[in-house]
Amino acid sequence: MIALILVFLYIGLFTIGGGMVAIPLIQQIVVERGWISLSDFFGMVAIAESTPGPIGINIATYVGFDQFGIPGALIATISFIIPSFLIVSVLSDLLKKYRYSPIVKNWFLYLKASIIGLIGYAFVNVADYALFQTEEWIDLKALILLVGLSVVYYFLRKKPWIVIIIGGVCGALFL
Amino acid sequence: MIKLSNIFFVFLRLGALTFGGGLAMLPIIKRDIVDRGWIPEEEFGDYIAVAQVAPGMIAINIATLVGMHLRKRIGALVAVIGVALPSIIVITVIASLLSEFADIVLVQKVLKGIIIVVVVLLGTAIIEIGSKAIRNVYLFFYAAMCFAAVYFLGLSSVLVIGLSFLLGTIHTLIRKRVKQ
Numbered sequence: 001m002i003a004l005i006l007v008f009l010y011i012g013l014f015t016i017g018g019g020m021v022a023i024p025l026i027q028q029i030v031v032e033r034g035w036i037s038l039s040d041f042f043g044m045v046a047i048a049e050s051t052p053g054p055i056g057i058n059i060a061t062y063v064g065f066d067q068f069g070i071p072g073a074l075i076a077t078i079s080f081i082i083p084s085f086l087i088v089s090v091l092s093d094l095l096k097k098y099r100y101s102p103i104v105k106n107w108f109l110y111l112k113a114s115i116i117g118l119i120g121y122a123f124v125n126v127a128d129y130a131l132f133q134t135e136e137w138i139d140l141k142a143l144i145l146l147v148g149l150s151v152v153y154y155f156l157r158k159k160p161w162i163v164i165i166i167g168g169v170c171g172a173l174f175l
Numbered sequence: 176m177i178k179l180s181n182i183f184f185v186f187l188r189l190g191a192l193t194f195g196g197g198l199a200m201l202p203i204i205k206r207d208i209v210d211r212g213w214i215p216e217e218e219f220g221d222y223i224a225v226a227q228v229a230p231g232m233i234a235i236n237i238a239t240l241v242g243m244h245l246r247k248r249i250g251a252l253v254a255v256i257g258v259a260l261p262s263i264i265v266i267t268v269i270a271s272l273l274s275e276f277a278d279i280v281l282v283q284k285v286l287k288g289i290i291i292v293v294v295v296l297l298g299t300a301i302i303e304i305g306s307k308a309i310r311n312v313y314l315f316f317y318a319a320m321c322f323a324a325v326y327f328l329g330l331s332s333v334l335v336i337g338l339s340f341l342l343g344t345i346h347t348l349i350r351k352r353v354k355q
Binding site for chain 2: 016022028058088089095108142168169
């Protein structure tokens with residue numbers, strides 16, 4: 001339980017740039033420690049994306065619940081929120097004042113590039129799990145669905161939840 | 176003075192009705208909070224910038240900032256609880272149901288379909304964030320190096336984030352020296 005608190009305080013402190021960054025951070029720590037299997041973790045990400053609310057909060061709640069039931073869900077989520085809540089509520093004036101200073105700009109120059117690398121890590125892991133965990137060299141049905149859903153998402157810009165419903169229904173029918 | 180219960184319910188609704196995470200929330204936050212006159216339109220840009228610069232979820236950070244602005248710390252606390260509560264309830268319910276249904280083949284197939292959507296969403300995020308963030312070939316190599324460090328060498332993501340702060344600091348110091 002204490003490990004759960006510390007891990008989510010740590011993740012909360014280093015999640016910079018929003019929920020997408022929380023996915024690789026949580027994956028690395030939680031899966032490497034053997035708390036949750038990779039396939040279960042991706043199931044959690046799928047559910048976090050298809051339910052309302054911030055994605056990072058959804059994953060934190062899910063991981064906590066998986067480990068210790070309802071108390072775990074509450075504790076993981078609260079631990080995850082505390083660092084940013086304290087930093088933002090104490091430093092909001094300071095942050096507003098310095099957000100255009102050269103050093104902050106340069107931090108984000110590199111930070112944003114590294115975030116692409118980290119999201120790329122999550123992307124490759126999920127894609128590998130979705131497409132290549134099969135006896136054939138690639139799961140052809142999953143690949144066709146991936147291409148189809150990419151096209152649908154492109155034409156339905158900014159409506160992820162519709163694509164999630166389509167993805168779930170197609171999964172039930174074809175996979 | 177705006178009532179705490181008002182703050183709570185506005186953020187509760189925000190947490191309950193937005194799909195797709197913090198960035199998807201921004202237009203709805205604007206409608207619910209700026210158009211209500213809770214914060215001036217010209218300050219909203221500042222809030223978004225600070226929410227992205229600070230650690231943590233963007234939605235939580237915006238809730239903290241708006242709550243602080245309206246009713247100091249207690250307002251921030253109420254707003255954050257409001258925005259996080261729907262997630263906690265919905266996920267807890269789904270997680271407890273799913274542990275019973277996880278063995279059903281149909282449930283597994285639906286999840287597999289949604290995981291493919293996650294691949295699409297992450298791929299799109301990389302293209303969208305990347306096209307703005309990677310402004311030159313050095314940053315492209317830096318992003319590729321960060322990926323390799325985490326994927327092939329198994330280094331911690333936190334180390335990579337720390338390195339970015341270090342490089343940003345060095346970059347700024349060198350610029351200062353050059354100017355002098």
